[in-house]
Structure formats: C-alpha cells, structure tokens
Amino acid sequence: xxxxxxxxxxxxxxxxxxxxxxxxxxxxxxxxxxxxxxxxxxxxxxxxxxxxxxxxxxxxxxxxxxxxxxxxxxxxxxxxxxxxxxxxxxxxxxxxxxxxxxxxxxxxxxxx
Amino acid sequence: xxxxxxxxxxxxxxxxxxxxxxxxxxxxxxxxxxxxxxxxxxxxxxxxxxxxxxxxxxxxxxxxxxxxxxxxxxxxxxxxxxxxxxxxxxxxxxxxxxxxxxxxxxxxxxxxxxx
Numbered sequence: 001x002x003x004x005x006x007x008x009x010x011x012x013x014x015x016x017x018x019x020x021x022x023x024x025x026x027x028x029x030x031x032x033x034x035x036x037x038x039x040x041x042x043x044x045x046x047x048x049x050x051x052x053x054x055x056x057x058x059x060x061x062x063x064x065x066x067x068x069x070x071x072x073x074x075x076x077x078x079x080x081x082x083x084x085x086x087x088x089x090x091x092x093x094x095x096x097x098x099x100x101x102x103x104x105x106x107x108x109x110x111x112x
Numbered sequence: 113x114x115x116x117x118x119x120x121x122x123x124x125x126x127x128x129x130x131x132x133x134x135x136x137x138x139x140x141x142x143x144x145x146x147x148x149x150x151x152x153x154x155x156x157x158x159x160x161x162x163x164x165x166x167x168x169x170x171x172x173x174x175x176x177x178x179x180x181x182x183x184x185x186x187x188x189x190x191x192x193x194x195x196x197x198x199x200x201x202x203x204x205x206x207x208x209x210x211x212x213x214x215x216x217x218x219x220x221x222x223x224x225x226x227x
Binding site (some may be wrong): 030031033034041042043044049056087089097098102107 | 153155156171212213216217220221
C-alpha cells in the first residue's frame with residue numbers, strides 16, 4: 001500500500017543550526033510534493049511545493065529537495081530560530097481524486 | 113480577513129447525537145475539503161468537493177456527509193456520533209484539485225469531543 005513516512009521522533013536542535021527533516025514515500029511516483037507547518041491548536045499552513053522535475057526549491061531560509069529515485073524529500077531550515085518550532089508535514093497527492101495524503105509529521109524544537 | 117473559517121471551534125456532545133460543523137472560505141476557490149486529525153496527530157483526508165464532483169475517502173463511514181449550499185461553503189454533518197469520532201476536524205480549500213499541485217488553505221479546526 002502507499003505510504004508516507006516522516007520521523008515521528010521530535011527533532012531538537014540549537015538556535016542557528018540547520019534543521020533537516022525527512023519525508024519518505026513508497027509505491028508511488030508523485031508529480032508534486034508539498035510541505036506544511038502546523039502549530040499547536042492551529043491548522044496546517046502551506047510552505048513549499050516542489051515538482052518532480054525540480055531537484056531543489058528555496059524560499060527564504062527554507063529549502064526542499066525532491067529525489068524521485070530515492071523516493072525522498074528533505075526539508076531544511078537554515079539559521080533556525082525558536083519561532084521555527086512546530087510540526088512539519090509533507091503531503092502527496094495519492095489515490096482517488098488526487099486527494100492530499102499527509103505524513104505523520106515531525107516536531108521540530110529549536111532551543112535558544 | 114480570515115481565509116477559511118470554521119464554526120464552532122469546540123463541540124462537546126453525547127454519543128448518538130447528530131451534529132454539524134460549518135466551513136466558509138472567502139478565497140474564491142473551487143475545491144473544498146474536510147480532514148480529520150486524531151489524537152496521534154495523523155491528518156487524514158475525508159472528502160474532496162468542487163462544483164463538479166464529490167470524492168469520498170473510502171474509509172469514511174457513511175454517517176459523515178458533506179453538504180455544500182454554495183461554492184464558498186462546505187458543511188460537515190455527522191449522524192449517530194460515536195466515541196471514536198472525537199478528533200479535530202479541519203476544513204480546507206484550494207484553487208483546484210489538480211495532481212497535488214495546488215496549495216491548500218486550512219481553517220483553524222473544530223475540536224469534537226464525544227462523551
């Protein structure tokens with residue numbers, strides 16, 4: 001069956017360092033992959049979308065890579081700040097109607 | 113201006129009751145969605161709806177039904193509520209469904225507690 005996996009353990013890093021989050025998927029070849037941020041008690045907020053023919057995409061301190069051979073996307077936050085602490089979700093269009101399927105999310109904690 | 117809004121924010125009810133959650137978007141989007149986020153924080157799609165088609169995730173019980181009075185609204189009706197329905201429900205919208213190439217805008221969520 002189709003599956004999207006993110007590291008369920010929280011990622012703790014020091015302020016100023018680069019955070020790297022992983023999203024792995026199986027049994028599918030998506031044309032697009034999306035990343036969202038979710039803060040406690042709030043809905044997810046869209047961050048970045050990357051296409052299968054794009055190896056890398058950047059937005060300010062954020063960078064996403066998409067390796068369709070490894071079936072993996074990496075999400076990087078450079079010069080991390082405590083305000084970056086949140087849960088980060090990756091999502092792919094899978095199944096009927098291309099509805100988005102989300103990974104379980106990785107909680108990032110940036111310590112000052 | 114709130115892009116996607118939901119009411120109520122909290123809903124506490126007893127088993128067997130019927131309840132509705134309302135959703136409105138002012139983005140002019142053609143497609144709206146309902147998601148369920150359980151206690152383990154997994155966010156699962158329930159429905160995708162635009163003015164052409166309703167797509168239902170096959171795992172959703174038929175006690176759940178979306179109703180769209182117009183393009184800007186997609187309400188969620190739940191009949192005969194069960195304990196396992198307790199979760200946070202999110203409404204979302206996007207310009208179109210596409211192939212996962214349209215970003216989605218989420219509402220603030222409705223926390224449903226069934227006792």
